[in-house]
Amino acid sequence: MHKLLNDSPGEEIMLLGNESIARGAIEAGVAFATTYPGTPSSEISLNLFQMSQETDLYFEYSTNEKVALEVAAASAIAGVRTMCMMKHVGLNVAADPLMTLAYVGIKGGLVILTADDPYMFSSQNEQDNRYYGKLSGLPVLEPSSVQEAKEMTKYAFELSEKVGEPVILRTTTRINHSSAFVSLGDMKKRETKGEFKRDPFKYVTVPAVARNLHVKLLENLDKTLAISEDCEENFIEGDGKFGVICNGVSYLYVSDAIKDLDLKGKIKILRIGLSNPLPGKMIKQFVGSCDKVLIVEEGEPFMEEAVKAFAQEEGIIIPIAGKSEQLFSRLYEYNPGLVREKMASFFGFDYTPATNIDSSKFPEIPQRPPNLCSGCSHRATFYELQAAAREMDIIVPTDIGCYTLGFLPPLNTGDLVICMGASISSACGFSEVTDKKVVPIIGDSTFFHSGITGLVNAVFNNHNLTLIILENGITAMTGHQPHPGVDMDELNFKGYNRISVEKVVRSLGIEHVTLIKPFKVKKSIEQIKEALAFKGVSVIISQEPCAIMLKNLKTRKLRPFKITDKCNNTRDCINSIACPSFFIEDDKVNIDPTTCVGCAVCAQICPENAIVPLKN
Amino acid sequence: METNRLIIVAVGGQGNLLASKVLAEAALLSDTPMRMSEIHGKAQRGGIVESSIVFGDAASPLITDGEADVLLGFEPSETLRALPRCSKNTKIITNIAPLPPFTVAIGLGVYPDIEEMKKIIRQETASLMAFDAMKLAKEAGSPLTMNIVLLGALLKAKGVAFTKGKMEEAIKRVTKPAFTEMNLKAFNLGFAVEA
Ligand code: SF4
Numbered sequence: 001m002h003k004l005l006n007d008s009p010g011e012e013i014m015l016l017g018n019e020s021i022a023r024g025a026i027e028a029g030v031a032f033a034t035t036y037p038g039t040p041s042s043e044i045s046l047n048l049f050q051m052s053q054e055t056d057l058y059f060e061y062s063t064n065e066k067v068a069l070e071v072a073a074a075s076a077i078a079g080v081r082t083m084c085m086m087k088h089v090g091l092n093v094a095a096d097p098l099m100t101l102a103y104v105g106i107k108g109g110l111v112i113l114t115a116d117d118p119y120m121f122s123s124q125n126e127q128d129n130r131y132y133g134k135l136s137g138l139p140v141l142e143p144s145s146v147q148e149a150k151e152m153t154k155y156a157f158e159l160s161e162k163v164g165e166p167v168i169l170r171t172t173t174r175i176n177h178s179s180a181f182v183s184l185g186d187m188k189k190r191e192t193k194g195e196f197k198r199d200p201f202k203y204v205t206v207p208a209v210a211r212n213l214h215v216k217l218l219e220n221l222d223k224t225l226a227i228s229e230d231c232e233e234n235f236i237e238g239d240g241k242f243g244v245i246c247n248g249v250s251y252l253y254v255s256d257a258i259k260d261l262d263l264k265g266k267i268k269i270l271r272i273g274l275s276n277p278l279p280g281k282m283i284k285q286f287v288g289s290c291d292k293v294l295i296v297e298e299g300e301p302f303m304e305e306a307v308k309a310f311a312q313e314e315g316i317i318i319p320i321a322g323k324s325e326q327l328f329s330r331l332y333e334y335n336p337g338l339v340r341e342k343m344a345s346f347f348g349f350d351y352t353p354a355t356n357i358d359s360s361k362f363p364e365i366p367q368r369p370p371n372l373c374s375g376c377s378h379r380a381t382f383y384e385l386q387a388a389a390r391e392m393d394i395i396v397p398t399d400i401g402c403y404t405l406g407f408l409p410p411l412n413t414g415d416l417v418i419c420m421g422a423s424i425s426s427a428c429g430f431s432e433v434t435d436k437k438v439v440p441i442i443g444d445s446t447f448f449h450s451g452i453t454g455l456v457n458a459v460f461n462n463h464n465l466t467l468i469i470l471e472n473g474i475t476a477m478t479g480h481q482p483h484p485g486v487d488m489d490e491l492n493f494k495g496y497n498r499i500s501v502e503k504v505v506r507s508l509g510i511e512h513v514t515l516i517k518p519f520k521v522k523k524s525i526e527q528i529k530e531a532l533a534f535k536g537v538s539v540i541i542s543q544e545p546c547a548i549m550l551k552n553l554k555t556r557k558l559r560p561f562k563i564t565d566k567c568n569n570t571r572d573c574i575n576s577i578a579c580p581s582f583f584i585e586d587d588k589v590n591i592d593p594t595t596c597v598g599c600a601v602c603a604q605i606c607p608e609n610a611i612v613p614l615k616n
Numbered sequence: 617m618e619t620n621r622l623i624i625v626a627v628g629g630q631g632n633l634l635a636s637k638v639l640a641e642a643a644l645l646s647d648t649p650m651r652m653s654e655i656h657g658k659a660q661r662g663g664i665v666e667s668s669i670v671f672g673d674a675a676s677p678l679i680t681d682g683e684a685d686v687l688l689g690f691e692p693s694e695t696l697r698a699l700p701r702c703s704k705n706t707k708i709i710t711n712i713a714p715l716p717p718f719t720v721a722i723g724l725g726v727y728p729d730i731e732e733m734k735k736i737i738r739q740e741t742a743s744l745m746a747f748d749a750m751k752l753a754k755e756a757g758s759p760l761t762m763n764i765v766l767l768g769a770l771l772k773a774k775g776v777a778f779t780k781g782k783m784e785e786a787i788k789r790v791t792k793p794a795f796t797e798m799n800l801k802a803f804n805l806g807f808a809v810e811a
């Protein structure tokens with residue numbers, strides 16, 4: 001049995017924040033869940049996916065976040081408790097349905113989880129998704145701890161049903177990827193079937209209908225406001241003449257700071273857990289009872305601006321601060337020491353921060369960036385592209401996946417990354433305004449997510465580009481999730497269909513389509529050369545499963561390679577592909593047989609033919 | 617209850633997630649509050665994995681630079697890199713068997729000398745326990761037990777306040793039954809290292 005289905009209420013188990021959220025959904029009786037994987041939210045979906053194998057919970061990996069939210073919307077409109085998970089930038093993709101779904105409303109609780117990533121541990125930006133609550137008029141909940149993440153997920157379903165609107169549950173990486181002991185609660189029974197009653201004047205958002213729905217949305221927002229003024233999620237703690245208003249994980253740092261600085265009785269806290277709409281009355285009273293107020297929130301001054309406006313309405317003239325050069329930054333994440341220091345300086349308490357060890361005089365430590373795995377097929381494709389384009393000046397807009405790492409030396413493949421799918425569309429633009437050959441790169445999962453529309457555009461407008469689709473049969477980067485091109489039978493999951501990348505590409509009428517096997521180095525280089533010479537849209541599909549997936553599936557026998565004494569230390573292998581299985585010992589290149597998967601790419605590159613299978 | 621702030625640094629694949637699971641289990645068995653935070657983006661692809669573990673009465677799962685009480689390093693150059701996370705009072709326990717990053721192989725960096733690294737750490741901090749954990753792991757039966765060897769040393773250096781019995785019980789509960797014996801051996805080899 002899955003550990004999150006454990007039916008012993010009261011028991012404490014160590015859970016990751018994301019597991020805690022998944023358990024909260026299960027305790028709330030979630031019956032339908034959709035997602036497109038994205039760190040730091042991925043483990044929520046993974047756990048729900050696993051539990052859907054054992055229960056009547058419906059779960060799907062959808063094509064992208066927009067699709068995921070639309071699928072989820074229908075389920076919730078039909079009255080089924082539903083959850084839809086994504087990373088913060090995923091909500092940009094799903095923003096279109098989000099805005100109008102708010103007008104339509106829902107019947108069964110719908111919780112939309114967005115996982116923000118301050119500091120960008122694994123993201124391309126650190127946008128603050130609380131603003132989506134404001135933009136759409138939907139309630140936003142923000143947990144502060146791992147335990148609360150579970151309780152709040154449960155509450156989010158209730159709140160959603162109470163106000164008839166989807167609820168945005170906003171986390172940050174430090175909630176998703178922290179672990180703590182969580183006490184389990186009762187599990188509500190799942191209601192898996194819903195009912196849809198036709199009511200076009202409620203659901204068909206033509207202008208005449210939408211005008212009424214907007215009125216309804218504002219009414220629902222008022223309902224939420226009343227709840228926000230009087231709910232357990234927004235609370236005041238402690239007392240004193242100084243006040244701190246905080247949310248999310250910052251609340252933990254503030255609580256610790258009050259304890260560490262011995263400021264009990266001097267500083268009180270207003271913790272905001274329901275942050276849209278903000279409880280104006282409560283904030284006004286709080287601020288009115290303070291001599292000075294500090295707002296501690298990672299990201300944008302979302303609460304700060306509102307608090308200042310509330311104070312203005314009341315004519316309260318006290319120092320209210322948050323983001324400034326001396327205080328908090330809009331950049332990156334906070335930490336306990338930083339919050340302690342800023343609180344001490346703002347409120348005027350003595351504090352000497354810990355002195356950390358100064359490393360400026362240390363010998364330089366070599367960087368350890370993440371790298372494509374041993375035997376990763378992307379490495380081979382990139383090497384071949386660079387070899388084929390040696391005489392050319394190419395632009396390589398790339399996309400989001402493991403293969404983004406190809407931009408690092410020595411592969412140096414990847415010149416621009418914006419968002420999912422942008423490789424192909426941006427290539428369209430480059431091909432018109434520069435005279436260079438443009439070679440966009442995209443993975444198969446990302447191709448289905450949002451690459452297809454860009455490719456249709458390229459064909460329709462007849463741009464000159466050579467698209468490389470890296471078909472490795474999995475969404476590798478976020479932890480090996482399925483996508484529409486995956487062979488689900490091979491992964492032992494029944495009831496799915498598989499969509500062929502090649503057939504999709506050919507169906508667009510693209511003349512020049514080439515399939516390559518990237519582990520055949522010479523032949524692939526020739527094929528890529530030919531495709532690059534084509535004027536118009538040409539597509540190369542590089543087909544080779546993700547090495548880690550094969551390793552996990554144990555379907556392929558590994559045949560490690562070794563370097564014989566024919567090697568004369570030219571180091572072409574290291575300098576051109578830098579497979580992590582190589583290491584230098586006594587100034588000689590070696591291959592680590594425990595990590596080499598035997599792709600044989602290095603063997604084909606070695607000018608001395610010095611690399612051979614370990615066993616023949 | 618006193619707080620004890622522990623940072624573990626490792627390279628993806630060195631098994632520090634399992635090590636923190638054992639510590640969590642030991643905390644549960646010992647009724648010690650504990651929170652931890654892990655940054656493991658792209659760990660699978662050879663990057664750095666860092667865990668912050670806070671035992672005792674603190675709400676935050678995160679540790680500010682200079683505020684670690686203990687640093688457990690799985691790889692010597694990563695221990696050195698993590699030194700700004702420590703103060704002169706921090707206890708350091710580190711493996712000294714190197715795992716050079718691929719940037720070294722392609723000539724984008726030079727791997728620092730081990731003795732030199734030890735010297736620096738010793739100069740900068742209160743206590744250093746540096747030993748070849750890989751050698752002991754192999755002695756226990758598998759390189760994969762290096763994480764557990766390091767836990768043995770962590771306990772020996774009083775980097776965590778659990779009893780030996782509780783740690784062994786936690787290892788039994790968390791590791792796969794087929795490897796329990798090997799892991800207990802690894803743990804004891806680590807525990808036998810001179811602090
Ligand atoms: S997980 Fe798969 S796709 Fe990603 S780097 Fe490793 S082998 Fe390549």
Ligand code: SF4
Binds near residue numbers: 375595599
């Ligand atoms: S065969 Fe060569 S390139 Fe392929 S995994 Fe082994 S060492 Fe790396």
